[in-house]
Each structure stands twice: as C-alpha cells, then as structure tokens.
Amino acid sequence: MTTLFTILFDGVAYGMLLFVLACGLAVTLGLMNFVNLAHGAFAMTGGYICAVLVNQQGWGFFAALPLAFVVSAVIGVALERTLYRHLYTRSHLDQVLFSIGLTFMSVAAVDYIMGSSRVFIKLPAALEGQIDLFGVGIGRYRLMIVVICGLLTLALQLILAKTRFGSRLRAAVDDPRAAIGLGINVPQVFAFTFAFGCGLAGLGGALSAEILGLDPYFPLKFMIYFLIVVTVGGSSSITGPFLASLLLGIADVAGKYYVPKMGPFVIYTVMIVILLWRPNGLFGRTAAR
Amino acid sequence: MTAPSDVSTSAMASARWRPSEFAFWILVLACAFLFPSRYLIMTDILRLALFAMSLDLILGYAGIVSLGHAAFFGVGAYSAGLLALHGIINEPVIALVAAGLVATVLGFLTSFLVIRGVDLTRLMVTLGIALLLEALAERFSNITGGTDGLQGIEMQPILGMFAFDMFGKTGFFYSLIVLFLMFLLARRVVHSPFGLSLRAIKNNPLRAAAIGVPVNRRLIAIYTLAAFYAGIAGALFTQTTALASLDVFAFERSADLMLVLVIGGTGYLYGGLIGAVVFKMLQELFQTITPQYWLFWIGLVLIVIVMLGRERIHRWVLFVPNLIIRQLFGRKAVVAVPESDAS
Numbered sequence: 162m163t164t165l166f167t168i169l170f171d172g173v174a175y176g177m178l179l180f181v182l183a184c185g186l187a188v189t190l191g192l193m194n195f196v197n198l199a200h201g202a203f204a205m206t207g208g209y210i211c212a213v214l215v216n217q218q219g220w221g222f223f224a225a226l227p228l229a230f231v232v233s234a235v236i237g238v239a240l241e242r243t244l245y246r247h248l249y250t251r252s253h254l255d256q257v258l259f260s261i262g263l264t265f266m267s268v269a270a271v272d273y274i275m276g277s278s279r280v281f282i283k284l285p286a287a288l289e290g291q292i293d294l295f296g297v298g299i300g301r302y303r304l305m306i307v308v309i310c311g312l313l314t315l316a317l318q319l320i321l322a323k324t325r326f327g328s329r330l331r332a333a334v335d336d337p338r339a340a341i342g343l344g345i346n347v348p349q350v351f352a353f354t355f356a357f358g359c360g361l362a363g364l365g366g367a368l369s370a371e372i373l374g375l376d377p378y379f380p381l382k383f384m385i386y387f388l389i390v391v392t393v394g395g396s397s398s399i400t401g402p403f404l405a406s407l408l409l410g411i412a413d414v415a416g417k418y419y420v421p422k423m424g425p426f427v428i429y430t431v432m433i434v435i436l437l438w439r440p441n442g443l444f445g446r447t448a449a450r
Numbered sequence: 451m452t453a454p455s456d457v458s459t460s461a462m463a464s465a466r467w468r469p470s471e472f473a474f475w476i477l478v479l480a481c482a483f484l485f486p487s488r489y490l491i492m493t494d495i496l497r498l499a500l501f502a503m504s505l506d507l508i509l510g511y512a513g514i515v516s517l518g519h520a521a522f523f524g525v526g527a528y529s530a531g532l533l534a535l536h537g538i539i540n541e542p543v544i545a546l547v548a549a550g551l552v553a554t555v556l557g558f559l560t561s562f563l564v565i566r567g568v569d570l571t572r573l574m575v576t577l578g579i580a581l582l583l584e585a586l587a588e589r590f591s592n593i594t595g596g597t598d599g600l601q602g603i604e605m606q607p608i609l610g611m612f613a614f615d616m617f618g619k620t621g622f623f624y625s626l627i628v629l630f631l632m633f634l635l636a637r638r639v640v641h642s643p644f645g646l647s648l649r650a651i652k653n654n655p656l657r658a659a660a661i662g663v664p665v666n667r668r669l670i671a672i673y674t675l676a677a678f679y680a681g682i683a684g685a686l687f688t689q690t691t692a693l694a695s696l697d698v699f700a701f702e703r704s705a706d707l708m709l710v711l712v713i714g715g716t717g718y719l720y721g722g723l724i725g726a727v728v729f730k731m732l733q734e735l736f737q738t739i740t741p742q743y744w745l746f747w748i749g750l751v752l753i754v755i756v757m758l759g760r761e762r763i764h765r766w767v768l769f770v771p772n773l774i775i776r777q778l779f780g781r782k783a784v785v786a787v788p789e790s791d792a793s
Contacts, residue, residue, distance in 0.1 A: 244753070244757065247757065262753040270746060436575060437563065
C-alpha cells in the first residue's frame with residue numbers, strides 16, 4: 162500500500178514537471194497553430210544555465226532557478242522576433258523542418274560547449290533524502306517539485322482566468338481574427354506568451370535535471386512526451402494539459418515500477434489507445450485546428 | 451471534346467517520358483562506370499534515394515507529414531537481416547520482397563492510426579510508432595541483438611549467380627536495378643487515376659470527398675505502399691552492408707530523410723533521388739570539417755532552406771538547367787518545377 166502511494170506521489174511529481182515543461186508548447190500550438198518541436202531545446206537551455214551557475218559559479222540552487230527562467234525566456238523572445246514570427250503562416254511541414262533544424266543545432270551546440278555526458282546539478286543538502294509522512298517515504302526533492310509546480314499551475318490558472326492579459330490570451334486562442342478586430346495586439350500577446358512558455362520550459366529543465374537527466378540529447382528524447390501532453394490534453398484550457406501531464410507521469414512511473422521490462426511501452430500504448438478513442442485529445446477540442 | 455477525354459489526354463501527356471528523364475537515368479548509369487572506386491558511397495546514395503522516394507509518395511502526393519518513417523525502414527532492415535541470419539530465405543531477391551511485405555503489413559496496420567486526426571496527431575503517432583519499435587527492438591535483444599545489432603549476416607549470391615563482393619560492385623548494381631524498378635512502379639502509380647486522386651486529396655480533402663474520392667481508403671493504400679518502399683530500402687540496407695542495428699529506427703534517420711526530400715523537392719519523384727545525392731555530398735563535406743558536430747550544420751541547412759523558402763530555392767537550382775535547355779532547343783524549359791506543398 163505504501164509503495165502504491167510512493168508511486169502515486171512520484172508520478173504526480175513527474176507529471177507536474179512535465180506540465181511545467183510542456184505548457185508553453187500547449188499555448189504555442191493552440192494560439193498560433195505552430196508545431197514547435199524545438200520546445201525541448203529551451204528546457205535544455207534552462208537546465209544547463211542552472212548547472213553552470215550552481216556547479217561552476219557557486220550560486221545557490223534556488224537563486225539559479227529564476228535566472229534559468231529569465232535566460233530561456235530572453236532567448237525565446239529573441240528567436241520568436243527574428244525567426245519564428247516569419248513561419249506562423251507557413252505550412253506545418255515548414256514549421257516541422259524549421260524546428261527540427263533548431264533542435265539539431267541546439268543539440269550539437271550544447272554537445273560542443275558542455276560535452277556529451279550527463280550533467281548533475283549540485284543540490285542543497287536540505288533537498289536530499291526522504292521524509293516520512295504517515296509511513297510513506299517521500300523524496301524531499303520531489304516534494305519541492307510538487308510544491309513549486311503546484312504553485313506555478315495555480316498562478317497560471319489565476320493569470321489566465323482573472324487578469325486582463327489572461328482574457329486577451331483566451332480571446333486570441335479562441336479566435337485570432339476576431340481578437341485582432343477587437344483591438345487586441347495578438348502578435349504582442351503571442352510574443353509575450355511564447356517568451357513565458359520558453360521561460361517555464363527553462364525552469365522545468367532546471368528542475369528536471371535531477372529526475373529526467375540532462376544531456377545534449379534532452380530535446381530529442383523528450384519531444385514525444387511534450388507532444389503527448391499537448392495532443393492528449395488539448396489546448397482549450399490549462400486543465401487539459403495539466404491532467405494529461407499527471408496521467409502521463411503516473412502511467413510512466415507506474416509502468417516503470419510494475420513492468421520494468423516493458424520500458425516505455427506503457428505510455429506509448431496509452432497514447433495510441435487514447436488517440437484511437439479520441440483522435441482530438443481527451444479534453445476539449447484539438448490543439449491544431 | 452468531352453471533359454473526361456480532356457482529363458485523360460492531359461494525364462497521359464504528363465505521364466510521357468521526357469528527354470530530361472532519359473538523360474537523368476543515363477547519367478546515373480554513367481556514374482556506375484565513371485567512379486568504380488566509389489561503389490560503397492554510391493550504394494548508400496541509392497538506398498537513401500529509394501527511402502526518400504517512399505516518403506515522397508506520402509508527403510509529396512498525399513500530404514501526410516511523417517516523423518517516423520524510419521519505422522518501416524527498420525522493420526525491413528531487421529526482417530531481411532533475420533531472414534538471412536537464420537537461413538529462412540537465402541535468396542536475396544525473394545528475401546528483399548519478403549522484408550518489404552513485412553513492412554507493408556505494418557504500414558497497413560498503422561495506417562488506421564495515421565489517417566485519424568490532423569497533422570499534429572499524425573506527427574505524434576508516426577513518431578510514437580518509430581519510438582515504440584525502437585524500444586521493442588531493444589527489449590527483445592535475444593532476437594535483434596540489442597544495441598550490438600544483428601551480427602554475422604552472410605548474404606548468398608543474388609539469383610544464385612552474383613556474389614556480393616567487398617568493393618560493393620554487385621551491391622551497387624543490385625541496388626540500382628531495385629531502385630529503377632521501384633521508380634518505374636512509383637511513376638506508374640502516381641500518373642494513374644489513383645495518383646491523380648491522391649493529389650486531389652492533398653489539395654483539398656473535403657473537395658476530394660465531395661467529388662466521390664474515398665479519401666481514407668486512398669490514404670490507407672498509399673501509406674501501405676510507401677511502407678513497402680521503405681521496407682525494401684531497409685532490406686537493401688541490411689543486404690548490402692550485412693548489418694542491422696538499433697539506429698535504423700532512430701529519429702535522426704526520419705529527420706534526415708525529410709531534409710533529403712526538402713533539398714530535392716516533393717511531388718515529382720525525382721526529388722528524393724536528387725536530394726539523396728546532394729545530402730550525401732553535404733554530409734561528407736560536414737563530416738570532414740567537424741566529424742562530431744555535423745548535426746549542427748544539418749540543422750543550419752534545414753533552417754536556411756525553410757527561411758529562404760523551398761520554392762525559391764528550387765527555382766534557383768533549376769535556373770541553370772532551364773537556361774541551357776532554352777538556349778539549346780530554343781523552346782520553353784521542360785525541367786519540372788516541383789509542386790508547392792502548402793498545407
């Protein structure tokens with residue numbers, strides 16, 4: 162019974178991490194119908210920024226996290242303004258090719274600068290080990306992830322539901338043309354959201370170094386996970402991707418624990434079954450219209 | 451003149467062999483005799499060309515964007531490898547067809563997943579299938595040899611007469627003949643009414659359905675056929691190199707394939723063949739500059755191609771051949787400009 166809870170907890174932590182990593186992509190796909198396979202590259206950037214700051218510059222882990230967010234967001238907005246912007250109206254094939262190209266470049270560049278081996282971020286002592294909660298062993302690091310990601314999710318939900326920017330964004334997601342007609346600066350909203358999504362991915366990358374592992378092939382390895390979150394979750398609300406992330410996280414952790422020999426089959430099978438049953442995703446309408 | 455005969459005359463006119471096509475294949479054959487020391491790399495190009503032609507069938511003619519075409523390549527490669535290793539089918543040509551058929555079955559089964567949903571779902575499903583197969587091949591390492599790959603494959607002589615030699619001469623001509631036959635078949639298919647209906651689906655699926663084209667059945671058919679082609683390409687890979695390892699399923703293989711097709715252009719069958727030549731040359735060039743980091747340059751090439759626009763690049767590339775044709779024959783250029791593939 163306790164192992165069940167531990168698995169559930171690890172799954173939730175993993176799922177929340179995936180959500181923070183992928184929610185930027187959900188917006189990119191939903192808002193502008195842009196297939197951005199290079200999303201993982203921003204997460205990797207954040208992870209490596211954090212690793213360099215903590216391991217080489219001697220920063221504290223918690224001080225490095227916001228910087229991972231900021232740097233990824235800045236790189237994101239720079240790329241959005243220079244390159245991505247021109248591709249919004251192009252075919253999906255062009256977008257796929259472009260973002261694969263970007264992914265390849267980031268993989269090779271990081272390999273060149275940082276080396277190809279896996280990078281570990283030195284964690285503060287307070288985050289190591291487990292705490293015992295009603296007989297269930299809970300990793301401190303995972304607990305921190307659940308807290309941080311939970312707060313982030315809550316904040317995102319509030320921003321989307323309560324603020325003026327949130328209502329603009331929702332309007333732009335629902336119908337870009339009508340939103341432009343109402344005087345909403347859709348490109349600006351999108352640039353901001355893109356930057357924010359990249360920043361979240363960077364933060365997620367920094368947090369995930371301990372759990373998912375950080376190496377130059379990170380963007381390629383986890384591309385399918387991000388895509389699953391978005392396609393299964395849909396993009397009409399933030400709840401869809403969130404639930405999809407939790408489902409994916411729990412399924413993956415449980416699959417690896419109970420049927421370790423089956424490796425990643427569990428999630429792929431779950432994905433294929435879900436897509437057979439609901440081709441447009443579990444929650445709400447499809448991401449790509 | 452009635453409408454149907456108009457359609458058939460124009461379809462037949464476009465299906466006629468053009469002089470430039472004869473020139474192309476004569477040039478290919480000439481390469482075989484001009485560079486006798488380069489058989490191995492040329493075989494590599496031929497395999498890649500066949501594989502790219504397979505993707506062209508679904509991308510250029512049916513508009514399906516696939517990120518996991520390596521799945522069928524890998525299945526073909528492992529099938530051919532296992533058939534040869536266990537001596538089930540010793541004759542390479544029959545084994546080739548058998549491996550192609552295994553991939554065809556897989557293509558048929560997965561096509562039902564692919565025709566559901568929109569571009570994004572397709573991307574994900576095709577990518578997922580390739581990853582799933584890679585994981586399967588790793589899991590059942592007692593059959594596939596795991597990360598070491600299949601080892602000790604020995605190929606019997608083709609048709610019992612032509613043994614594979616170490617310079618790759620037999621392998622090259624074998625691949626060339628297979629490629630040419632497969633090309634003829636593909637050419638026949640895309641110029642048939644079936645091929646025309648595929649183009650209609652690609653341009654506008656709703657409209658195609660409205661004029662009575664069974665969209666889903668056509669997509670299943672072409673996807674299955676493309677899987678057969680990819681399986682043959684994979685089987686050729688195993689037969690000419692005598693190895694099959696996990697990287698046949700790798701995502702990089704599918705992504706490289708898209709680059710090949712993008713360089714050559716989609717929707718006129720020669721794109722894959724031309725793209726394969728250019729891609730291999732680029733690869734050789736980059737690997738001599740930076741052996742380890744050539745992925746970076748491949749990525750850069752992809753971005754540059756997309757940013758410049760694929761149609762514009764093809765106009766530039768075809769500028770010189772068209773100029774020569776105009777000067778020599780004093781008539782309108784006939785070198786085909788690939789169709790644009792706006793979604």
